[in-house]
Structure formats: C-alpha cells, structure tokens
Amino acid sequence: MPTTFPDGRPSAQLRLAARDQGVIFRHGEGPAQCDMLGAREANVFLEDGVYHLFYDGAGPRGWLVCLATSRDLVHWERHGPLLDFGSPGSPDSATATSPWVIHDGTQWRMFYVASPNASPAPDYIPSFPYLTLTATAPRLAGPWTKHYDVRPFVPQPGTWHSLTASPGFVLREGGEYLQYFSSTTDSPAGIYQRTLGLARTRDLAGSWTIDPEPLFPVNEQVENTSVYFEPTNGLWFLFTNHVASERRADGTIGEWCDAIWVYWSRDPRRWDQHQKAIVLDRHNCTWSQRSIGMPSVLPIDGRLALFYDGNHGEISTNMQRDVGLAWLDLPLRPPA
Incomplete structure (x- = not known):
C-alpha cells in the first residue's frame, strides 16, 4: 500500500527498486576538518577515467562544496573545499554548495547553491534564500x-519559486540548455511547498528563462534532480528527492527527506506527476532507515549508479550524513 501523509501530499504507488550497496564515503576524514560534521548532496562526474565526487562538507566555519576522487568508487582521495565563502554581504557569504556542472566544449561551468544566511554555530545549516551562482574551471x-556578474535566475516574490531557485541537473537538448532547478514557496497552512522548475538558455554565460509553470504541482514536495536518457526506449528518467511529512506529538507537521522518486517521459520538457515510482526508501536502503538525501545518477558498465546521502539508523538530521550508492540495471524501463 502507498504511504499516506497527514497533510494530504501525494504519494507514489509504484516501485522501481534499486539494489543498495551501502555507504561508500564517510564524513569526518577530509583535510582541515572540511567535513567533520557531515558529507551530503553527492554528485559524481567522470573525467579522464576518474570519478569526481562533489559533496557538501559541513566544516568548522560552515558548509562548502568539497571534492574527493576515485577510480573504483571504493578508495577515495579527499581534496577539501573547491570554493570558499564569499566576502561579508555577498550572496554566498554563508554557503557555496551543491554544484551541478556541464562542459561547454571549452571549459567546465558550475551552477552552485549560495546563501547569505545559515543557522548558528556549530551546524551552520544554510537557510533561505537559496540562490544560484556560477563558476568556471x-x-x-x-x-x-x-x-x-552572472545570475542565471533568482527567486521571485509571489511565484512558486519565491523562496528558493537553486540549481539542478543541466543538459543540452534540441539546441538549448535545460536546467531542472528546485523551487520553494509558502502555503496558507504554513508548510513549505516544493517542486521542480525548468529554466532554458542558449548561452551558459547569460541569463536563463524560467518556464511559467513548474514541472509538477507545488504540493508534490520534491526537490533536487538528476536526469538520465535511456536510448533503447527513448525515455527520459528524472530522479528526485521526496520530502515526507508526519504529525508530531504537539499536533504540528514535521518534514524530512524520506525517499528517492523517479518520473519518466518521452519529452524532457514535459512530465506527468502520475508517472512515478519509488526507487530508494527505508524498505530497500540497508543503512539509513529514515533519511534519504539528494540523488545523482551516472551510467557505469551497463548499470546506473545512484548516489545519495543519509543518516545511520532511524534518525533524520541535516548533520552527520554519509554518502551511499545503489544500482539499477540498464536498460532502464518503467515499472509495470
């Protein structure tokens, strides 16, 4: 039976279950204590036969994007932060994290999460607004x-992306670049509403145009994206992080990231909220029984690698997270 939520947010009824390998990267071993309080939001890219793991390291001054490299996804060399905090008053003075990158034929372009706000020490958890900034290498x-000087898009008051417009997967398709960004807005009930939007551009160094409507209704409660195209059947698969809800003892609604969902479509610009399935949650994750964080996918040797983060056992917190790996067989097909 599908899970039901006390505030009526949609659930997924189908399963496209991944096989979990478990933890592959533990926090606390990075240089200069860069991930002493956690490693999360894993994103893996391949260059010259080397896997580059970008992750949010929670360090003594706050959260920064850090780098680790590997040739086998088992043994990792930790390199520390790739970006530093911006100067006081800059949009990334409190965090520079969660990057997505794409090669433009000449150089790499990064779109990363920025914010001038964070919670107090020692956690320094980034807080709204979540912004999108760029870097090159x-x-x-x-x-x-x-x-x-480059601001791809910014939150807009009075819209479905009023509180956050943070970066996501970027691809080139049909003569333009598409970015699947995360958005957040308030609701009359006082609960954040999260969904995904589509931004377009023909110039990675310029501004982006946001489609007027989100990819899914704002009560779908999903955030962060990674997209895979299956050439054998012409389907696009969008992996995303679902946010669940529960009623606390005092009657209020609490939320946490509980699962990775996948949607499928023949058009990367249009998606049906009903064509979805659960990929990873407490039922098939071997070590994190409550929190399942941001997904990223990468085809490797005939399988699709699914990277994510979580907390060990039955807890759910933004801190003390590690990175896990699960697998899906290729070619990828929707569940029956």
Whole structure:
C-alpha cells in the first residue's frame, strides 16, 4: 500500500527498486576538518577515467562544496573545499554548495547553491534564500573562478519559486540548455511547498528563462534532480528527492527527506506527476532507515549508479550524513 501523509501530499504507488550497496564515503576524514560534521548532496562526474565526487562538507566555519576522487568508487582521495565563502554581504557569504556542472566544449561551468544566511554555530545549516551562482574551471578539480556578474535566475516574490531557485541537473537538448532547478514557496497552512522548475538558455554565460509553470504541482514536495536518457526506449528518467511529512506529538507537521522518486517521459520538457515510482526508501536502503538525501545518477558498465546521502539508523538530521550508492540495471524501463 502507498504511504499516506497527514497533510494530504501525494504519494507514489509504484516501485522501481534499486539494489543498495551501502555507504561508500564517510564524513569526518577530509583535510582541515572540511567535513567533520557531515558529507551530503553527492554528485559524481567522470573525467579522464576518474570519478569526481562533489559533496557538501559541513566544516568548522560552515558548509562548502568539497571534492574527493576515485577510480573504483571504493578508495577515495579527499581534496577539501573547491570554493570558499564569499566576502561579508555577498550572496554566498554563508554557503557555496551543491554544484551541478556541464562542459561547454571549452571549459567546465558550475551552477552552485549560495546563501547569505545559515543557522548558528556549530551546524551552520544554510537557510533561505537559496540562490544560484556560477563558476568556471578548465578541469573538474579546478581551480574554479566565481562569476558574481552572472545570475542565471533568482527567486521571485509571489511565484512558486519565491523562496528558493537553486540549481539542478543541466543538459543540452534540441539546441538549448535545460536546467531542472528546485523551487520553494509558502502555503496558507504554513508548510513549505516544493517542486521542480525548468529554466532554458542558449548561452551558459547569460541569463536563463524560467518556464511559467513548474514541472509538477507545488504540493508534490520534491526537490533536487538528476536526469538520465535511456536510448533503447527513448525515455527520459528524472530522479528526485521526496520530502515526507508526519504529525508530531504537539499536533504540528514535521518534514524530512524520506525517499528517492523517479518520473519518466518521452519529452524532457514535459512530465506527468502520475508517472512515478519509488526507487530508494527505508524498505530497500540497508543503512539509513529514515533519511534519504539528494540523488545523482551516472551510467557505469551497463548499470546506473545512484548516489545519495543519509543518516545511520532511524534518525533524520541535516548533520552527520554519509554518502551511499545503489544500482539499477540498464536498460532502464518503467515499472509495470
């Protein structure tokens, strides 16, 4: 039976279950304590046979995007932060994290989460607004140069992306670049409403145009994206993080990231909220029985690797997270 939620948010009825390998990267071993309080929002890219793991390291001054590299997804060399905090008053003075990158034929371009706000020490959890900033580098390992003069898109008051407009997966398709960004707005009930939007551009160094309507209704409660195209059947698969809800003892609604969902479509610009399935949750994750964080996918040797983060056991917190890996067989097909 599908899970039901106390505020009536939609659930997924089908399953396209991944096989979980377990934890592949633990926090607390990075240089200069860069991930002493957690490693999360894993995003893996391949360059010259080397896997580059970008992750949010929670360090002594706050959260920054960090880098680790590997040739086998087992043994990792930790390189520390790729970006630093911006100067006081800059849009990334409190965090520079969660990057998505794409190669434009000449150099790598990064779209990363920025915010001037964070919670108090020692956690320094980034808080709204979540913004999108850019950087460039000749190689994935850097050095990365920030470009404060480029603002792809920003939150807009009175819209479904009023509180956040943070970056997501970027692809080139049909003569334009598409970015699947995360958005957040308030609801009359006082609960954040999260969905995904589509932004378009023909110039990665310029501004982006946001489609007027989100990809899914705002009560779908999903955030963060990674997209895979299956050439054998012409389907696009969009992996995303679902946010669940529960009623607390005091009657209020609490929320946490509980699962990775996948949607499928023949058109990467249009998606049906009903064509979805659960990929990873407490039923098939071997170590994190409550929190399942941001997905990213990468085809490797005939299988699709699914990277995510979580907390060990039955807890759910933004801190003390590690990175896990699960697998899906290719070719990828929707569940019956």
